[in-house]
Amino acid sequence: MCRVIQILFNTLIYGSEIAIIAVGVALSYSILRFANFAHVQFAVVGAYTAFSLHQYAGAPIALAAVLAALLTGLFAVLVDWLVFARLRNITPEGKMIVSWGVALFIRSIVAAMFGGSARVFDVSSDTLSIGGAFFTLQDVIVVAATALAMLALHALLYRTLAGTALRALASNRDLAETRGIPAARMIGLMWFICGTTAALGGTLFALQTRLQPNMDLVMLLPVFSAVTIGGLDRVFGAALGAVVLSLAQNLLISVDFGTLFSGESWSVPTQFRDFIAVGAMVLILLLRPRRIAARAAG
Amino acid sequence: MKLGFSVLAAVCAMVAFSALSPGAVRADEPPVSVGVIANLTGSDPKSSVDMVHGVEMAADALNAAGGVKGRKIALIVEDSEYRPQAGIEAATKLFDVNKVDAAIVFGGSSVSIPIAELAAPKGKILMNTSASSAKLGNYGGTLFSTLPLDDIVGQQVGFYAASKGAKTAAFIVPNNTFGTGLMESAAKAFEEKGGKVLRKIAYTEGQPDYRADLQALVALKPDAIISAGYGDDTRTAFKAARELGIDAPWYVGYPSIFSVENDAWMNGKLSGVDNGGLDSPMGQKLKAAAVAKYSAEPRPHFYYGYDAMMLLGLAMQKAGTGVAAIKAALPDVAKSYDGATGKIEWDARGQRINPPMDKFMFKDGKLQAIAN
Numbered sequence: 180m181c182r183v184i185q186i187l188f189n190t191l192i193y194g195s196e197i198a199i200i201a202v203g204v205a206l207s208y209s210i211l212r213f214a215n216f217a218h219v220q221f222a223v224v225g226a227y228t229a230f231s232l233h234q235y236a237g238a239p240i241a242l243a244a245v246l247a248a249l250l251t252g253l254f255a256v257l258v259d260w261l262v263f264a265r266l267r268n269i270t271p272e273g274k275m276i277v278s279w280g281v282a283l284f285i286r287s288i289v290a291a292m293f294g295g296s297a298r299v300f301d302v303s304s305d306t307l308s309i310g311g312a313f314f315t316l317q318d319v320i321v322v323a324a325t326a327l328a329m330l331a332l333h334a335l336l337y338r339t340l341a342g343t344a345l346r347a348l349a350s351n352r353d354l355a356e357t358r359g360i361p362a363a364r365m366i367g368l369m370w371f372i373c374g375t376t377a378a379l380g381g382t383l384f385a386l387q388t389r390l391q392p393n394m395d396l397v398m399l400l401p402v403f404s405a406v407t408i409g410g411l412d413r414v415f416g417a418a419l420g421a422v423v424l425s426l427a428q429n430l431l432i433s434v435d436f437g438t439l440f441s442g443e444s445w446s447v448p449t450q451f452r453d454f455i456a457v458g459a460m461v462l463i464l465l466l467r468p469r470r471i472a473a474r475a476a477g
Numbered sequence: 478m479k480l481g482f483s484v485l486a487a488v489c490a491m492v493a494f495s496a497l498s499p500g501a502v503r504a505d506e507p508p509v510s511v512g513v514i515a516n517l518t519g520s521d522p523k524s525s526v527d528m529v530h531g532v533e534m535a536a537d538a539l540n541a542a543g544g545v546k547g548r549k550i551a552l553i554v555e556d557s558e559y560r561p562q563a564g565i566e567a568a569t570k571l572f573d574v575n576k577v578d579a580a581i582v583f584g585g586s587s588v589s590i591p592i593a594e595l596a597a598p599k600g601k602i603l604m605n606t607s608a609s610s611a612k613l614g615n616y617g618g619t620l621f622s623t624l625p626l627d628d629i630v631g632q633q634v635g636f637y638a639a640s641k642g643a644k645t646a647a648f649i650v651p652n653n654t655f656g657t658g659l660m661e662s663a664a665k666a667f668e669e670k671g672g673k674v675l676r677k678i679a680y681t682e683g684q685p686d687y688r689a690d691l692q693a694l695v696a697l698k699p700d701a702i703i704s705a706g707y708g709d710d711t712r713t714a715f716k717a718a719r720e721l722g723i724d725a726p727w728y729v730g731y732p733s734i735f736s737v738e739n740d741a742w743m744n745g746k747l748s749g750v751d752n753g754g755l756d757s758p759m760g761q762k763l764k765a766a767a768v769a770k771y772s773a774e775p776r777p778h779f780y781y782g783y784d785a786m787m788l789l790g791l792a793m794q795k796a797g798t799g800v801a802a803i804k805a806a807l808p809d810v811a812k813s814y815d816g817a818t819g820k821i822e823w824d825a826r827g828q829r830i831n832p833p834m835d836k837f838m839f840k841d842g843k844l845q846a847i848a849n
Contacts, residue, residue: 182696189689297709303739306720313695313721388685389709397685432689449690450652450681 181311186429192318193427195325199380201405201417203373209349209412210369213274217281218377219395219402223289225251225378226385230298248378255374256367290392298390321383328379329418341368404456407463428455508551509798510579512571519559524778527607528583529554529783530771545793557584563586568595578602578800581785600800602786607778611658614826621807621827623784624752630730631659633750633834634703635666638728643701644674647694649714650705652679659705659730660748673700682710687717694723705730712729712736720769729796731839732844747839754819754833755780764818784816
C-alpha cells in the first residue's frame with residue numbers, strides 16, 4: 180500500500196512539473212499549427228530569471244517566480260515579433276525547424292551568460308510522510324502552484340472575452356478573423372501565456388532539481404510526449420497527458436517484476452524512463468495518425 | 478638547491494641500477510625522446526598541466542644526474558584536447574613522426590583506451606597517469622599505470638564499508654564504465670567480507686532527479702550506501718536520499734569529486750577512500766619544489782606524472798633505450814622505487830596493487846582526512 184501511495188505521489192509531482200510546461204505547447208499548436216521546440220527554452224529562461232531575481236536581487240522565491248514568469252511572457256512575445264511573426268505563412272514544418280534553431284540560439288545565450296555548470300536554488304525543504312510514503316513541502320508547493328496556474332488558465336480561456344477569442348482562433352482562424360477578432364493581438368497574448376506558464380514550470384522544475392542551460396533537453400521529451408498523448412491542440416489534454424505519462428513511467432520503474440515472476444528482486448532500470456515517453460509517442464502516432472494529420476493540416 | 482631531494486633520489490636509484498657511472502651527459506649523443514600526451518586545452522587542463530610539470534621535474538632530475546646511458550631526455554608534449562580523436566592524432570605523431578618508444582599519458586579512459594589500442598600493435602609503451610577504468614588492465618605489456626585503477630579503489634571501498642560494520646549495502650553509481658566498474662569490484666570485496674548487496678542502482682547521468690531511482694532503498698533499509706560519481710549528479714542523489722528519509726551512511730570512492738547537497742544532513746555521513754601516499758617524504762619535497770617553481774601547490778597528477786617519468790628513466794638507465802628492454806626492465810625498477818606516490822607495486826598487467834590509500838570523512842562542512 181505504501182508503495183502505491185508513493186507511486187501516486189511521484190506521479191502527481193512529476194506530472195505537475197511537466198503539465199504546466201506542456202499546456203503552452205498545446206496552446207500554441209492549437210492556434211499556430213506547429214510544434215514549437217523553442218517553447219521549452221522559455222522554461223529555461225524563466226528558471227534562470229527567477230534564480231537571478233532571488234539570488235542576486237534578493238527577491239523572495241515566490242515573488243521571483245511570479246516576476247520571472249511575467250518577464251518571460253514578454254520575452255516570448257518578443258521572440259514571436261522578431262522571428263515567428265515574420266514566418267506566419269510558411270509551412271508548419273518550416274516553422275518547426277526554425278523553432279529548433281531559436282531553441283539552440285536561446286540555449287547558447289543562456290550558457291554564455293550563466294556558464295555551463297549547474298546552479299541550485301538555495302532552498303531546503305522538510306520531508307513529510309503519509310502512510311509510509313515520502314514527499315517534501317516543496318513537492319506540495321509544486322503541485323499546488325501547478326493546480327492554481329491551471330485554474331487561472333482555465334478561467335482565462337473559458338471565462339473571459341480574450342479566452343473566447345483565443346478559442347475561436349484555435350477552432351477556425353479564418354472565421355474568427357472575419358468576425359472581427361484581432362488575430363495579431365490575440366496571438367501576442369497567446370505567446371505571453373505560453374512564456375508565462377513555461378517559465379513558472381521551469382522555475383518549479385529547477386527548484387526541485389537544478390539549473391543548467393541544457394535542462395531543456397531533460398524536459399523536451401516528456402513535455403512533447405504529454406502533448407502527443409493529450410491531443411496536440413488540447414490545452415488541458417496536455418496536462419492530462421502529463422499525468423498519464425508520469426503514471427506510466429512511475430509504475431514501470433517502481434514495480435518489482437523480479438519478485439512477481441521469480442522471487443529475485445528486479446525492477447526496470449530508471450534510465451528507461453525516457454523510453455516510456457518515446458514509446459507513448461510512437462503508440463499514439465501509430466494509433467491516431469489520421470486525426471493528428473488532420474489537425475496538423477488545420 | 479630546490480630540486481635537491483628529487484635529484485638525490487634519482488642519483489641513488491641510478492647508482493643502484495646502472496652499470497655506468499652517473500657521469501655527465503654526452504654532448505655527441507642524441508637525446509632520448511619521450512612523448513607526453515596531455516590535454517593542454519579542453520576539459521580539466523589544470524590537472525593535465527600539473528602532470529606535465531611533474532614529468533618535466535622528473536626529466537630535469539634525471540638529466541641533472543647524467544641522463545640515461547649518458548643521453549639527455551627530451552620531452553615532446555602533444556595536446557590531446559581531452560578528445561579521443563585528438564589523442565590518437567597526438568599519439569600517431571609521436572610514434573610515427575617523432576619515433577618515440579614511450580609516451581606518458583594524461584586523460585580519462587575515453588582518451589587513454591583509444592591511445593592504448595593504437596600503441597599496443599606498434600609495440601610502444603604508455604605510462605598512464607590519470608585514467609582509472611579497469612579496462613586499462615587489458616593492455617598488459619603496453620600500458621603501465623602509476624595510479625591505481627578503479628577495480629583496486631572499488632575493492633578498497635568495499636572492504637572499508639565492511640570494516641565499518643555494514644552487513645547490507647545498496648549501490649548508487651552512474652551508469653558508465655567508471656561507475657559500474659567500481660561498483661562490481663566494491664560489491665565483490667564487500668561480499669567477500671560477508672556483506673550482502675541488496676540493490677545495485679546505476680542511474681543515468683545528468684538527470685534532474687534521482688528520487689525514483691532511490692525509491693526502492695526506503696523499503697530495503699540498507700546498513701550502508703556504497704557509491705561513486707561526480708559533482709552535480711552526486712548532489713542530486715544526496716538530495717533524493719535526504720528527501721526519502723534514507724539515513725544510511727555513504728561509503729564512496731574518490732570522495733573529493735562528490736558534491737555535498739546539505740552540509741548539516743551529510744555531516745559525518747559521507748566517508749570514503751581516495752588515492753593516497755602523496756604526503757610521503759619525497760612527495761613533500763616535490764611539493765615544495767613545485768610551489769617554488771610554478772607558484773602553486775601541485776594537484777595529485779603532478780606526482781603521478783613524476784613517478785611515470787622517473788620509472789621510465791630508471792628502466793632506460795638499467796636496460797637501455799630499446800622498447801623491449803624498457804618493457805622488461807620497468808617491473809624490476811618499480812620493485813625498488815619508492816615514489817612520490819608511495820611504493821609502487823605492479824601486478825602482471827602493469828597495474829598498481831596495494832597502493833597507499835587515504836580515508837576522508839565529510840565533517841563540519843568539508844572533507845577531512847581520517848585515520849586509516
